[in-house]
Amino acid sequence: MLRLPRFKYLRPKNAREAARMAADLGPRAMFVAGGTDLFPKLKRRQFDVETLIALDFLPRDIHNGSSECVVGAGVTLASAASNEHLVKSFTGYAQAAGLVSSPPLRNAGTVGGNLCVDTRCNYYDMTYEWRKAAGFCMKKDGDICLVAPSSPRCWAVSSSDTAPMAIALDGVVGLTGPDGERELPVSVLYRDDGMDYMAKQASEVVTSLTLSAGRDMRTAYVKLRRRGSIDFPIAGAAVALQLDGDEVVRCRIVLSAVASHPLEATAAEDFLKGKRVDAETIRETADIAAKPAKPLDNADLSHFWRKRMVHVVVEQALLQAATRTPGSTVKLLGQYPE
């Protein structure tokens, strides 16, 4: 069977100590929070790691303010999905957290970990032996992209369910580096690069996620995946709407799993602002939102179909958000409510 490689396991007491260890050890060390994505990848030798730095000290509490909520990076996805305040005031975020993977993995996986989760590609998420047989790709051990061989870059797909929603909710992460702390909007936490996909320093630890909700904010996350559980997204839409009566005063639409980073549909946002929400407007907005999505042949099902489905997930997310009274519980319109 597949075995984990041998590694050193360090348990720093706090984020500063963790960041210093990471800075000292360099690229052969990695942080581990829940480990639900990391450990399988270590078994498949997708990372060359000598040391794992445990982040089990990270805060696991959720602080509710009047218009914002500070979620400790160590909060499990299961806790986030069921937290009363998040479910009520940041519904889309709780939904997204609850749609990650499967129940056992949500019990271990964390809010911080899901924000930092590695990009995916079905030429990359394979064992060492498979990748050796296929020819290694540039993301690990090789020098070309097997999805787009003429491309100079890696097209692995951003597969976080919670990151798009965090962006839609004006999320800000707290980062602790070896020399100090800073805050960074989630919208600038990612780069459009399948390999070097995070804009933070490798030694910086994500310690918290602060979400903001304006008055009467309505949010929804719709995830498309083949099965009712466990699968990573193959398309997803995170929507936050602020309405004045029927009129949209503010909106964010962020797509998951259609690019190497969470993709904000800015043209669609601009289109929707100032308009009344009705079926026709939603349809047009979804059309515009789907345009920049360019799924490639490196995830489940055909990329033609996934491209077509981006429109559907955006439309469903908008519908859900628009028809939702803040605080109400919502039945997902997606393929499988979980």
Next chain:
Amino acid sequence: MTSDGKFGVIGKPLQKVDAVAKVTGRAIYADDMLLPRTLHCRILRSPHPHARILSIDTSAARRIPGVQAVITGADLPIKFGILPVTQDERALEHEKVRYVGDPIAAVAAIDEEIAAAACDAISVEYEVLEPVMSIDEALAAPKDERIQDYGGPHNIHKLVALEFGDVEAGFAQADHVREDVFFFQGNTHLPMEQHSAIATYVDGRITLWSSTQVVHYVHRALSKVLELPMSRIRVIGAAHGGGFGGKTDPFAHEIIVCKLAMLTGRPVKCTLTREEVFYAHRGRHPVLMWVRTGVTRDGLITAMHFRTALDGGAYGSYGVASTFYTGALQTVTYDIPAYRFEGCRVFTNKPPCGPKRGHGTPQPRFALELHLEKIAHDLGIDPVDLKRRNFVMPHTRTVNWMRVTSCGLEECTERVMTASGYAHRDKRPGHGMGFAISSYLSGAGTAIYWNDMPHSEVQIKVDRGGVTAYCGAMDIGQGSDSVLATIVAEELGLQPADVRLVTADTDTTPIDLGSYSSRVTFMAGNAAIEAARKMRGMLIEAVAAKMKCDAAAVEVAGGRIGDFSFQEASVLAEGRFGTLISAGSYTPPKLAGPYKGSGVGPSPAYSYSACVVDLEADARTGLVKVNRIWIAHDVGRAINPLLVEGQVEGSVYMGLGEALMEEQAFRKGLHKWPSMLEYKSPTFLDMPEVETFIVETVDPEGPYGAKEAGQGPLLPVPPAVCSAVYDALGVWIDEVPVTPEKIVEALRRRAKGEPARFGPARFPSIPYPTAIKVEPPPREMDRAATSSI
């Protein structure tokens, strides 16, 4: 059974005898075993789908500290294979590799990481050959060379052509003739437990514990390849975590650990990775099918011509049998008076296909059910009615000489029709219901290799009040141990938990051909009845002598034999007869018809199923959500209804996976996703409510009337899903899996005025030989057959 004919334990929903061990993790699987000084084995596999091996250099691997032995094909050159006619596999290949994953070298080391590193350090020089990745490519002249050096022309492995009755005349009588082409994609078994084996070599004897379905066939292969007499090899089936047909061949890793144990003198273990399980495969053949049927105005079948092309992968495995199976059972559900079957299996550079639940029959069943439904639409007849008009009758012989005994098709259909309300279904767009039926063997009537032995034997020993039953059958989770214990308990007036079992151990148990072809309940069950009745006879005789009464007056029930407890009775009997042992065996009747190839298909009894699927299909996205499934299964008699329901629900689950998502897909010569996350199989949330109806027709030859339940109920599920999609959206998806993109594409074609279907466009030209003409059995043989039972 008591004197008034009431069963003690048969028919009761009792817990499996091994339930606690399995549920609490205390059952010992092969991978749980760690004997003192065990070495760990890893296997180097081919990275190329098709290549000649020019050289193998293991020197760097041998130098790695902790490596105890490295072997290559030169150490195990003798070929083996499950069928005598296709001995085409080597445990390790040193001349040529035929699929990505073909084993080349093996390392035994003090731990698995070292073994893996040593495999990586072996350098192999290849001459890469053009891979053959599809049926069409296999039928054409190879660019470089053929995959195997037998069969032909080109990469054809096997061709068969049989004709029963006058097919031309049958078509001439038809008022309507229709042709269709279908494709059934390949898929794999996906057992929870990965294959695992551990071997020791002590005092010149090999002992192998393995996760296998058939200790006997592994025993034979080991003897051949290791050149040791069978008496010096012992194969024991460890607790089993799922087979579904995928552990029915002897496998390379089983032979390798034995060889490494012989070389090192230490126990050697090998547990396959999940990826390697995908390469071991032997799963569902992808099959392309063409079917032409003639019917009367009333929908009665006058003739059928069925062609299949199987993508076999790189080796023979069970392939010859699989090929015949794609043509054998069409006639067992529908009365087809004239029938021509042409089958072809090709080699491709993929992991070998073999038997998966339903072995070779779900694919033609899929085609046949949809084809008849299309004919019904052509004629304006309700599809359920049309099928019913053609149902075979109990106690008949089919045109291809299959003997049908009990047959609950009509009752199964009635049950699911009534429960589902199919006839009055809600016909709104996007909602659909579909219906299909099927049949399957209760054990193959002929063995895999020619021999005169019974197919199953059971021995029973009673001493100090304890009962032990010995049988070679392997419980692969289906509950065969529980069935054996139940039968022995029934005959001796005990509870199943009172019976100790020793199973699947070639040293201590008599032969059983293993857990495949749904044969264990029927065959081992009949052997157990015979053995148990002999034992019962001795106990009764001893008790009757003591009671000074007639044997007929001795009641055996509730743990008592006459006036005595079972323990007291066993002491009396042992005093009277000496050591108390009895044996029983089962040999199926000679049922094969008078033609070459008639050995595939005959079974002492056939199970029957009928199924209705209710689903929602979304025209915009193509997404399908199955709401509910009703399935009725004629199991003859449910020895344990709980186990039967479990088998039926498990079959439905697997059938749904095949219908909607499972797919052994390849890209650039590689398995596209050999992982449990990427190879999609349904989760709990994808599983609908299943309402199961057990139909009991009490088969004249089955143990207490029982037939099979483990495979047949899978078969109607894929066609019923496609039928329901048609009902919902008006498009035919003539291949599985039915993915959303195929539905969307079929709807797009309809909108453009093209045929409203997604599926294969054509059936290739295949050089089938001239069909062997077989006279059908006399129609009246049917009744004669019944009376001879």
